[in-house]
Structures are given as structure tokens and as C-alpha cells.
Amino acid sequence: MRLVNLKNVMAGMTLAKGIYSCEGKVLLAEGVTLTGSYIDRLKEMSIHEVYIEDAISKDIQIRDIINDQTRIAAKTTIYQVVRDLKLKKSFDMYLVNETINRIVDDLLSNKNIIINLTDLRSADEYTFSHSVNVAVISIVIGKTLGYNQLKLRDLGIGALLHDIGKTEIPLSILNKPGKLESDEIEIMRKHTVYGYEILKQYPNISILSRGISLMHHERIDGTGYPYGKKGDEIHEFAKIVAIADTYDAMTSNRIYKKKVAPEKAIEYLISTGNYNYDYNIVKLFLNHVTIYPVGTIVRLNTKQKGIVMDNNQYSPTRPIVRILKDQNIDDNCEFEEIDLQKNLTVFIEETCDE
The missing domain is CATH 3.90.105.10 (Molybdopterin biosynthesis moea protein, domain 2)
Structure with a gap:
């Protein structure tokens, strides 16, 4: 595919x-x-x-790092949580716990984790898919840091619910297609405090999980919000979710902004490491994210186009690429496969739509 x-x-x-x-x-x-x-x-x-x-992509398997049914169930869970809060009802914490348990189990059983997020989402459903992706990425980072299962669960719950305060933000601001005015920005930024206050009402949610909703927009250099905390004043959970949140937001289509390619988001995280983000955590994250996801169409320096069919774990910029020998994609089309790790004169110049 x-x-x-x-x-x-x-x-x-x-x-x-x-x-x-x-x-x-x-x-x-x-x-x-x-x-x-x-x-x-x-x-x-x-x-x-x-x-x-089709013929050119046959036998190319794109595997998400969590089970498809786990992802579908997780997105449904966060949808139900948001729906209940908008109706001024308490959400089902048992359902949240079960969702995070499934995600943690999937990730703990996956030994060689490479983040290749495959969720197809509409721009209107950004919030639900984004929340799930942030939870998945955060748990991957937590696993890399050596967190035990209990700690991964606390991190995952806070990550899944990190934006829950946006249920208190007017839709006219949340879904505004253009740039927010300064007063609208101030209202939007209140979602961090709103989220923390909502989660305080659930005694089964740990204070560390609640703190993620409050602090995931704080930045290492003190330029974040709501309190402008710096460095070690920011809990490690919030530092992790800040990275996951930024990466998934940048690589997702939204109502007001088109996504960027994974390599651009990675470049941004690297360039802002130790300013906005904890660079040690950024480096751990980079060990588990693919720059060119399987199934992506790329243009090589040879001017040929191809499909990424597999990644080389220790050479993320040099995947295995399937190249069409002619312009016809039919049952009789011919292609060749090039391992860029073994062909050092060939490299990827950019990703492309087709």
C-alpha cells in the first residue's frame, strides 16, 4: 500500500x-x-x-505501532470523554484506564518500536486523533526512559487527556480558520488551567497526570505558558508530552494549517532543543521516529520518484525505496528496489504528493 x-x-x-x-x-x-x-x-x-x-505498492505493509482496533477504541474513548464534558457530565474513567492499558500493552509487546503513525483523520476530528497520537508517542518515550508499567499508565492518561481543557474554549476560537487575535490567544491559552481544574475532580487521576494538562505548553527557556516555568521546574511528564504534542500537531492537517513532512517537524525539534524542549528527551524520541514513513512517496537526487517500502533502523535518512521503471502503473509495471544504506551516492531530496 x-x-x-x-x-x-x-x-x-x-x-x-x-x-x-x-x-x-x-x-x-x-x-x-x-x-x-x-x-x-x-x-x-x-x-x-x-x-x-496498486501494482507499484503491492506487498508494502504499513504497520502502526499499536493495533488498529486499539487505535479505533482509543479515538472513540476520547470522543466520548469530550462529548460528556461538553454535556456537563462526568466522563467514564474506567474507559480511559482500559484504553491506556491497551495502548501500554501493545507498546510493551513491540520490541523494535519505530513511530509510523497511520491514522487517517479528517481535519474536523483532529482533537481525537491528536490526543491518541500524543498518548502513543509519550508512552514510547516513557518506555525508552525505562518507566515501569504504572508510570507509563500515569503518563499515558495525562497525555490522552492533555487538551481536555479545550472543551471550555468557544468553538469560534477553536475552529477559527485564520490567525487568532491577541485576546483570542489569551482565551485559548487558558485551556491548560481549565484542563487541570477538570481533572482535579477525578480522584483516581494522579497529580502527575493532571499536571500534564497544566504544563504541556511550558518551555525549557521560560517562554511557555501558563506560568513561564523553566528547566527543572517543569515535570518530566510535561516535557515528554510537549515534544509529542508538537510533533503530532506539526505533522497533522488542521482546519487552519496544512501539515508539514515528518523531516521538517524533526528538524524543528532539533533546532529548538534546549530552548523550547528538553534536548535529551528529543534525542530519545528521534531514535524511535521514522523520517520517511513507509508508503511515503519521495524524490531522489537521480530525479526518480519512488515509494518508501522499509526503514533502516540505524540509518533513518536512508530507507529502502521502490522505484517505478516507467510511468505506467498497471499489473505489468516493472520496478526496482534500492537500499539507500548500500547506495551512498543516491539520497532523498524531498517527499512529494505523487
């Missing part, structure tokens, strides 16, 4: 990965042949990319 921008998707292509709503309902099932009406509906839902299966 390969990841294709929706503007390049044509009727007759085969969907390689199912698309689900935030409520866990199947919108389009894996294996469906896409029609013009299906493609139009995906555009209406603000879904920008889909995974397709």
Missing part, C-alpha cells in the same frame, strides 16, 4: 486501509473500490490522504 494525497486519487483505485469515524463507525472499508462519489465525500469530510493498493 502507499499513501496518496486525495487530489491524486482517481476512481477505480482500491482503498488499502479502512476509514473510521471518531465514534468507531466504518466510513469506508478496506478493499473498497473508490468511486467519484466516494472521493467527493472524502473531500467534504476534509480527509486529505488515503492509503491505496
Whole structure:
């Protein structure tokens, strides 16, 4: 399978990965042949990319680091939490605990973790998918730091609920397509305090988990909010979630901003390490994130285009790439596979849509 921008998707292509709503309902099932009406509906839902299966991408397997059913259930959980809070009801803490337990179990059973997030989301459902991704990335970092299972659970709960205070922010600000005014920025920043106050009402949520909602926008150099804390004044949980939050936000399409390629987000985290983020944690994160995810289309310095089919764990900039020998993608198309780790004169110049 390969990841294709929706503007390049044509009727007759085969969907390689199912698309689900935030409520866990199947919108389009894996294996469906896409029609013009299906493609139009995906555009209406603000879904920008889909995974397709064709001759050039056959046998390329894109595996998420958590089970697909775990991801679907987690997104449904955070959807229900947000829904209940907006209705001024208490959310189901048992459901949150079960969700985090499933994510932790999936990640602890995965020995060679490379973050290759495969969730297909609409811009309107950003909050739910983002919360799950931040929890997954944070737990990966916590595992790398040697956290035990209990500590991973506390970190995961706080990460999953890190933006819960946004339920108190007006939708006119949350979903504003343009730049926020200064007064709107101040209102938005209050989501950290709101989140902490909400989670204080749940005695089963540890103070460290609650602190994530309050401090995940604090920065090492004191330029963050709400209190401008610096360095060791910021708890390690919040430092971890700050990195996960930034990476997933940058690599996600949102109502007001298009995503950037993973390599650009990684470059940003490296360049701001020890200013905005804890650079030691950034380095640990970089050991477990792929610069060029499997299924991504790339352009090489040879001017050829290809699909990333596998990653080299110790050479993240030099994956194995499948290159089409001619321009026709059909059952008889020919391709070659190049391991960039073994072909040092060939390198990736950029990622591209098609």
C-alpha cells in the first residue's frame, strides 16, 4: 500500500486501509473500490490522504505501532470523554484506564518500536486523533526512559487527556480558520488551567497526570505558558508530552494549517532543543521516529520518484525505496528496489504528493 494525497486519487483505485469515524463507525472499508462519489465525500469530510493498493505498492505493509482496533477504541474513548464534558457530565474513567492499558500493552509487546503513525483523520476530528497520537508517542518515550508499567499508565492518561481543557474554549476560537487575535490567544491559552481544574475532580487521576494538562505548553527557556516555568521546574511528564504534542500537531492537517513532512517537524525539534524542549528527551524520541514513513512517496537526487517500502533502523535518512521503471502503473509495471544504506551516492531530496 502507499499513501496518496486525495487530489491524486482517481476512481477505480482500491482503498488499502479502512476509514473510521471518531465514534468507531466504518466510513469506508478496506478493499473498497473508490468511486467519484466516494472521493467527493472524502473531500467534504476534509480527509486529505488515503492509503491505496496498486501494482507499484503491492506487498508494502504499513504497520502502526499499536493495533488498529486499539487505535479505533482509543479515538472513540476520547470522543466520548469530550462529548460528556461538553454535556456537563462526568466522563467514564474506567474507559480511559482500559484504553491506556491497551495502548501500554501493545507498546510493551513491540520490541523494535519505530513511530509510523497511520491514522487517517479528517481535519474536523483532529482533537481525537491528536490526543491518541500524543498518548502513543509519550508512552514510547516513557518506555525508552525505562518507566515501569504504572508510570507509563500515569503518563499515558495525562497525555490522552492533555487538551481536555479545550472543551471550555468557544468553538469560534477553536475552529477559527485564520490567525487568532491577541485576546483570542489569551482565551485559548487558558485551556491548560481549565484542563487541570477538570481533572482535579477525578480522584483516581494522579497529580502527575493532571499536571500534564497544566504544563504541556511550558518551555525549557521560560517562554511557555501558563506560568513561564523553566528547566527543572517543569515535570518530566510535561516535557515528554510537549515534544509529542508538537510533533503530532506539526505533522497533522488542521482546519487552519496544512501539515508539514515528518523531516521538517524533526528538524524543528532539533533546532529548538534546549530552548523550547528538553534536548535529551528529543534525542530519545528521534531514535524511535521514522523520517520517511513507509508508503511515503519521495524524490531522489537521480530525479526518480519512488515509494518508501522499509526503514533502516540505524540509518533513518536512508530507507529502502521502490522505484517505478516507467510511468505506467498497471499489473505489468516493472520496478526496482534500492537500499539507500548500500547506495551512498543516491539520497532523498524531498517527499512529494505523487
